[in-house]
Structures are given as structure tokens and as C-alpha cells.
Amino acid sequence: xxxxxxxxxxxxxxxxxxxxVPAPSMPATDVGYHELxxxxxxxxxxxxxxxxxxxxxxxxxxxNLGTAYKMLGRKDExxxxxxxxxxxxxRFDVELANGRWVDSRRAANLAIARIGSxxxxxxx
Numbered sequence: 001x002x003x004x005x006x007x008x009x010x011x012x013x014x015x016x017x018x019x020x021v022p023a024p025s026m027p028a029t030d031v032g033y034h035e036l037x038x039x040x041x042x043x044x045x046x047x048x049x050x051x052x053x054x055x056x057x058x059x060x061x062x063x064n065l066g067t068a069y070k071m072l073g074r075k076d077e078x079x080x081x082x083x084x085x086x087x088x089x090x091r092f093d094v095e096l097a098n099g100r101w102v103d104s105r106r107a108a109n110l111a112i113a114r115i116g117s118x119x120x121x122x123x124x
Contacts, residue, residue, distance in 0.1 A: 032044030
């Protein structure tokens with residue numbers, strides 16, 4: 001066997017079986033969606049804070065945590081969390097409760113615009 005064929009075989013043996021990496025997916029319960037939909041903001045806050053996603057800057061967690069605080073009447077805290085989601089380095093498409101998909105920054109800006117209304121934004 002020639003040296004180049006041997007090297008190619010060795011490199012192929014070390015290569016991963018697939019070159020694509022699936023996008024991470026988390027159950028909706030990780031970002032407190034079900035708790036928000038059930039009208040249980042305290043439970044949503046506990047779940048989101050327990051899993052550490054908001055501290056890590058996850059836009060879904062930040063928006064849903066903001067929504068939970070908004071439900072409790074803590075609109076200043078909600079607005080701070082929405083702004084953090086809007087400026088997060090992470091950015092991806094998120095599913096709204098109505099099934100519509102939008103960019104996470106767009107979702108955060110929608111939440112900010114609705115901070116004074118009774119309308120709640122929860123992400124799946």
C-alpha cells in the first residue's frame with residue numbers, strides 16, 4: 001500500500017461518521033412554557049432559574065422569564081429581560097404560542113412593545 005493511500009485511510013478512520021450537527025432541541029418545559037400557559041408564573045420562574053438557561057443568555061428563557069415577571073406585575077424586570085434577549089449573542093427562530101415562527105430578537109422586541117398591555121408572549 002502506498003504511503004498516500006495509507007494516510008488517506010488513516011484520516012478517514014478518524015473522521016466523524018457524519019459532518020452535520022443537529023440543532024439543539026429542548027423540551028418546552030425547560031423554558032417554562034407549560035407553566036406560563038397554565039397561568040403559573042412562579043412555577044415558570046422556578047423552572048427557568050433552576051435550569052440556568054436565562055443566566056446563560058438563552059433568548060427563549062429570557063423572554064419567558066420576562067413574561068413570568070410581567071404576569072406578576074414586575075414590568076421593569078420583564079423589560080430588562082426582554083432587552084437582554086433582544087441583544088443576546090444567540091439568535092435563532094422561535095415558535096410563538098400561536099404557532100408562528102419568528103427570529104428570537106423579533107420576539108423579544110414584540111414583547112418589549114407589548115410591555116404595557118395585557119397580552120402575554122410565551123415561546124415554545
